[in-house]
């Protein structure tokens with residue numbers, strides 16, 4: 220099911236503005252559809268559709284009982300006031316409320332959205348269907364959100380990286396990291412990686428890029444970024460060209476912003492030995508081939524960033540149980556799921572003598588296919 224809706228809202232100056240929003244559902248053989256809602260100027264139906272498909276494979280790799288969906292609104296959230304964002308989110312929810320639901324399709328945050336967006340969706344949805352905390356995940360804790368969800372995608376990236384490096388006889392400690400994107404995923408990944416002794420030598424976001432060969436002081440960078448709405452102007456490193464961030468010298472490259480950033484233009488110049496795909500679809504197929512030939516090991520998005528949706532699942536379970544887990548339990552369960560996920564992907568790679576991306580997709584497609592056949596849906 221693909222829904223495209225026009226959302227017209229009054230701006231703060233009294234003028235009217237119309238934005239186009241989407242919710243695209245891909246598959247529900249394994250359970251309710253699940254996936255984030257993105258607010259970004261480049262949101263368009265083909266990309267949302269591709270991201271919805273990725274969610275189907277991601278939830279299958281994570282082995283959580285969901286299918287895949289994705290949504291978004293073509294807008295620049297940095298140019299809208301909080302009250303304009305609230306009006307836009309409420310109008311969007313009014314238009315899609317019959318499509319989403321606790322047992323049908325459960326949205327969550329993605330780029331440009333966060334707990335406050337989920338709170339508005341929950342409130343608007345509940346006007347039509349009664350109080351329904353489990354209709355969205357990534358909510359504020361006071362509205363039934365899970366402890367640990369905010370950090371979950373970044374923490375999952377850490378657990379995934381630890382599993383990958385262990386396989387290669389290494390640990391996070393002492394490895395040099397470059398991270399593109401310093402939003403929810405990138406900033407949590409940077410923080411947790413540096414707490415484990417990883418040396419984060421360069422970071423970028425939409426405002427700029429910053430580098431320090433001795434390692435950036437991540438707590439200070441976080442403070443600076445919060446106070447200045449970006450990494451630009453941070454004095455604990457040198458400003459570099461944001462376009463060069465992906466080809467900076469490092470052991471592990473972590474793209475944690477947009478899709479398609481690793482492509483044939485830069486794939487030959489990438490210095491990292493490992494790429495951990497924290498963003499969705501950061502590597503295009505041509506670059507994937509080039510990097511494979513060059514021996515660069517890529518941990519694919521559908522496993523590497525699955526920590527977010529896994530803790531979203533824990534949040535949904537807690538809402539349905541009406542019982543709140545402590546943060547230690549959430550983080551321990553997440554580690555268990557990520558460790559098992561890595562083992563399942565590696566087993567598939569061994570069976571089919573293939574790389575990690577092919578192993579992850581084979582695992583996912585097999586799981587979805589089995590559910591489809593068992594339900595009697597095969598053509």
Ligand SMILES: NC(=O)C1=CN([C@@H]2O[C@H](COP(=O)(O)OP(=O)(O)OC[C@H]3O[C@@H](n4cnc5c(N)ncnc54)[C@H](O)[C@@H]3O)[C@@H](O)[C@H]2O)C=CC1
Nearest residue numbers: 329330331372400401402403404424425476498499524527
């Ligand atoms: N939030 C979540 O739980 C999950 C997010 N993801 C993916 O992770 C990626 C990042 O998402 P979030 O951190 O949630 O978004 P966010 O909106 O919190 O942060 C996005 C970051 O990317 C930066 N950015 C945007 N355009 C950029 C550019 N051209 N160059 C460099 N940096 C740029 C922004 O400045 C910001 O730092 C996306 O691909 C998203 O789909 C994947 C799984 C779960």
Ligand SMILES: O=C(O)CCC(=O)C(=O)O
Nearest residue numbers: 254255327329527528531
């Ligand atoms: O937490 C979720 O339900 C989905 C997060 C998401 O959109 C993603 O993993 O790309």
